[in-house]
Amino acid sequence: MDLQEYFNLVFTDYTLRTITIGTAILGAICGMLGSFAVLRKQSLLGDAISHASLPGIAIAFLITGTKDTNVLLLGALISGLIGAFWIRGIVKNTHLKTDTALGLILSVFFGFGMLLLTFIQKMPNANQSGLDKFLFGQAATLLIKDVWFMAIVTSICLAVLLLFWKEFKLLLFDADYAKTLGFNIKFIDALITSFIVLAIVLGLQTVGVVLMSAMLLAPAAAARQWTNSLSTMVVLAAIFGLLAGVVGTGISASQSNLSTGPVIVLVAAIFVMFSFIFSPSRGLLFRQIRFLKNRRDLKLHKTLSFMFDLVKTHENKSHPHAVQILNNFQGYTRGTLKKLEEEEYIKVQGKMWSMTEKGYQFSSNLYNQNIENE
C-alpha cells in the first residue's frame, strides 16, 4: 500500500479513519498531561499506574460480566487510583524509597491482574475472551463511540487545564510559594494525578498496559528539549503525541503484522531521539559544537596571551617576532595563527609576526581578566 492509497483510505475507510482519529486524540491528551508528569518527576508513576489498572479490568469483568469498554475502564481507573495512593502511602509511612514502592505496586498489581485474567479464562463463560487485548492494546478494536468518549474527556481535560492553568504552573515550579499564597495544594495535586491516571486509562485500549507509560513520557520529553516555557511545551507535546499517533497508525496499517501500540511508541521514541540530538539550545549536537568552539577559542586566547607576554617587554608594540618562538607552545598551530590574523589581532609577514593595536588591547584585557580570576 503506497502513500497515496493510504491517504485515500484514511478519508474513505471507516475503520482506518476511526483508528487514526482515536490515536491522534490519545497522543494529544497524553502529550498534554504527560508534560506535567515529566516536570513533576512522576514519569514512572504512569508506568506503575498503567500496570496497576489491570486487576481493575479483571474485577470489573468478574462483577458485571460484560465487556463494555466503559465499565472495564472504570474498573481500571479505580484500581489505578488505589495503586497510586498506595504508592504514596508506602513512601509516606515507611522508609522504603519511591522506586521500590513503584516497582512493588507495579509488579504486584500486575501479577494479581494476570492471576485474575487466567482465572477468568478458565471460567465456563463464552464472553471472556479478548480481555487480554488490554495487555498490548488493539487499536483495531476502537469504535467511533470510544473515539467520541476520548474526545469528550480530552476537551474536559483541556477546559480544566485552562481554568486552573495558573495554579498548575505554580504547583509545578514552586509548590511552597503556592501554599503561602493560599492555594489548596492538595486539591490541585490530586487533580493533576487523577488526570494523569485518566489519560493512562484512556490509552489502555489502544496501546495497552505495558507500553502506556511511553505514550505519556515520550512526547513530553521530546517537547521539553525545544522550549523552556510551560505553555509552549504542553502545546508542542500535544502536537508530537498527535503526530506519533497518526504516523504510527499509518505505518502499522500499511504493513502486515505490525501492532499499532509498539509502532506508535517507536515513532514517539524517534521523535525523542531527534529532539535530543538536534534541539538548538539543549541538543547534544549543538552542545558538542559549542563545546568545540569554546575549546578552540580557549586555544586562541592561550596563544594570544603568550604573545602578549612577549610583546609587553618591548617598547614598540608592533615589533615583529619570529613565528619559530611559538613552536614549543602547546596552544599554537598554523590554524590559530591564521585565525588570529583574520581577527586582525596580529599581522603575519613571512616568518615574522607582529601584534596590532587591536590585538594588544584585547590581550591586555584578557591578561587583566586572568589576574582578576586568580
Add this chain to the structure above:
Amino acid sequence: MSSAQIEIQLIASLVAIACAIPGVFLVLRKMALISDAISHSILPGLVIGFFITHDLNSPLLILMGALSGILTVVLVEYIQKTKLVKEDTAIGLVFPAMFSIGVLLIAKNANDVHLDVDAVLLGELAFAPFDRLIVNGIDIGPKSLWIIGTILLITLSLLVAFFKELKVSTFDAGLATSLGFSPIVIHYGLMSIASVTTVGAFDAVGAILVVALMIAPAATAYLLTNDLKIMLVFSVIFGVFSAISGYWLAHWLDASISGSMITMLGFVFFLVYLFAPNRGFISVLYRNKQQQKEVQLLTFLLHLNNHTEENERHINHLNEHINWHKIKAQSIVDLAEKNNMIVINNQIIALTPKGKIFTEKAIDYIITNDDSKIESMKKDFFLFRG
C-alpha cells in the same frame, strides 16, 4: 505430589532465591526500577538470539538477552548523564522502546518464531518440567532447573566472594572508592548479575514475575530489619515461601502459577506493611499518636510550671486555659498522675518534685535546640508511655 509438581516448586524456589539476592542490593541502592527496565528490554536480545540459533534453550539466547539488558542500563545512564531529562524519565523512555522493538520483531516473524508475547510476560512454569535435559541419553532433570541452578550458583559464589565490597559500595560509595574498590565495576557487575538472572528466570516465570521476585521480598525484608545479612536471609525466605504457597494457590484456582506467586508476594508484603514492628503502618500510626500525647503532656507540665496562681491550675479549668477538649484534658491528667509528675489537692494540680525536674530539663533542651534529647530522657522518667 507428583514428581512434576515437586520439580515446579523446586524451580520456583530456586528462581525466588536467585532473584532475591540481587534484589536486595537493587532496593538498597535505590535502583529497583532498573530491574523493571531490564526485564522488559531483554526481549529484543532474546528474539535476535532466537533468530540466530532457532533454539529456545541455547545459551546464546541468555547471552544476547543479558547483553540487551546491560545495553539498556548503559543507555539509561547515558541519557541521565546528558541531563536532558530527569533520571526516571530516562528509564521510562528506554525500556518501552526496547520492548516495542522486541514485540514488533516477534510480530513480523510470527510464523517461524515459537515465541509468544504473553509467555514472555508471564512465562509458563507449568510446562517447565516437560523440557528435559538429556545427557548421553540419561534424563537428568528439567532444563530450566539446570539453567537457574547454575545462575544461582554463580550469584551465590560472587556474593560470598565480594560481600564486603558490595556492602561498602552500597552504603558508602565514597568510602568504597577511597578504599580502592571501583564502584563502576561493582555497579556493572551487579547489573550483569541482575540481567543474567532475569534472562534465566524469565523463561520459566516471565518478565513481570522476575521484577516482583526481585523487589517484593527485598522490600518486605527491609521493613523488618536494618542488617544486610538478615535482610538477605529474610528476602530469600519470603521469596521461597511465596513461590511454594503461590504454586498451591494456582493449583487450587487453576490459574497462572506466576500470577499467583506474585499475588502471594503482594499479600506477604501487605501483611508486613501493616504489622511490622517499628516500621509497619499500624505501629507508625500508634507511635505518632503516642508522641502526640507526650508532647501534649509536656505542654501541660510547662503550663503548670509557668503558673503559680491557683485558678490556672484548677482541674476544671484546664480546657479553658490550654484550649483542650474535656476528654483529652482528662486523659493527659491521668497520664501525668500515673507517672507521678503531678499531685491533685482539692482539684488544684501541682507538680511533684519529679515532675518539676522533668519539666525543667525539657525546657533546657528546648532552649538549647536539643529537642531530640527529650526522647531519650523520657525513658528515665516515664513509667507509662502515652
